[in-house]
Amino acid sequence: MRAQVVDAKRIVVKVGSSSLTTAAGGIDPDRVSALVDVLAEARKRGAEVVLVSSGAIAAGLAPLGLKKRPKALAAQQAAASVGQGLLVHRYTEELARHGVTAGQVLLTVDDVTRRSHYRNALATFAKLLDLGVLPIVNENDTVATSEIRFGDNDRLAALVAHLVHADLLVLLSDVDGLYDAPPSSPGATRIGDVMALEELAGVQVGKTGAAGVGTGGMVTKLEAARIAVEAGIPVVLTAADHAGAALAGEDTGTLFHATGRRQRTRLLWLAHATEPAGSVTLDAGAVRALTQRGASLLAAGVTGAHGRFHAGDPVDLVGPDGAVVARGLVAYDAEEIPQLVGRSSKDLEADLGPAYGREVVHRDDLVLL
Structure with a gap:
């Protein structure tokens, strides 16, 4: 029984x-x-x-x-x-x-x-x-x-x-x-x-x-x-x-x-019931930060983006080898990503304003795959 x-x-x-x-x-x-x-x-x-x-x-x-x-x-x-x-x-x-x-x-x-x-x-x-x-x-x-x-x-x-x-x-x-x-x-x-x-x-x-x-x-x-x-x-x-x-x-x-x-x-549901609207590519350091330290994704670790997505959409987070490591709700539109790539939060705040110092994907809004 x-x-x-x-x-x-x-x-x-x-x-x-x-x-x-x-x-x-x-x-x-x-x-x-x-x-x-x-x-x-x-x-x-x-x-x-x-x-x-x-x-x-x-x-x-x-x-x-x-x-x-x-x-x-x-x-x-x-x-x-x-x-x-x-x-x-x-x-x-x-x-x-x-x-x-x-x-x-x-x-x-x-x-x-x-x-x-x-x-x-x-x-x-x-x-x-x-x-x-x-x-x-x-x-x-x-x-x-x-x-x-x-x-x-x-x-x-x-x-x-x-x-x-x-x-x-x-x-x-x-x-x-x-x-x-x-x-x-x-x-x-x-x-x-x-x-x-x-x-x-x-x-x-x-x-x-x-x-x-x-x-x-x-x-x-x-x-x-x-x-x-x-x-x-x-x-x-x-x-x-x-x-x-x-x-x-x-x-x-x-x-x-x-x-x-x-x-x-x-x-x-983010992991299993969403279709990604695009993807954000990460460098190796960002992958380690997400997978090993449970960190948020910062602009400094981003190397690019693909697809048409808006703030709040689910996106795949992709490592330098092309493997999807996580899925998260992105905080920026796709068109905004290029100007953020590789830059520190402090630099972005000074150049673009306080709103651009936020995480690209907050740790509470992502799940490892």
Whole structure:
């Protein structure tokens, strides 16, 4: 019996498109019903549950006469617009059988990266859970742009787990766990426990399922697991068909043990949920100051900048060898960087004014990668 699972008081469950829909793309009512029964049972045991559900785009395919997930963004958003209502309606009906109220929460990357947004998201989740509602979370695919390929909600689920202070993240897929080789290979063995992700070096992982209705795969699930366990949240990866056994603490799927401590939410999201707007290059001394002394990035250690970014945007901090060493919220516009390069704060203040003596990236606004 897995104590980390049975003792969890707040659980985030993520389910993928292929676990909810038919091969043709429509919602499979039996699959949804079975999943809801499992979630309701977990609630009866005293756990609070948040569901991160893919499937909006997939659910919209059949009603629109589409045979597979479209590649064009506008078509994906049209399918999401049709499918999201169908998906939540189905969940609402199924949860009502157990006397549970469903609440829809649609998120974009901004909601988990901008400080004011994620504070509001946290307050919303807290109130929903306080009222006994089961939140159903999905990315806001209808209006998302590049975020629509956020990792089939796997990474979003890990970030939501951190946001709501979850004790456990459960990733449900069409594969019953992580294997040491492709599951179809002769002799492939399920990996029951992962104590540290370094143990997985050399393990072959698969891509998107054959059904073609999802965007994720084992790569995105491992990335989600890494985000969660490094933030102190254990993860169970298993098939949707095994969800009941997994939440009961049985030895099914793969359990990723927590390896780190809870991090500041903003820094976790800065590392894992932001797309850099550009980059700032550093000399070797600045790299050492950041990585070894936990210092802020000063203009004296900057050698250049690339991209179009504005003060407050996330940027990658790149060493002289081209390796990204950190990501941070830059304090200057890209056009201002050239006049700062290599200069001391005292010199900049004297030449350009007191405002230019500030750090290029403050240590409280950066995270090492």
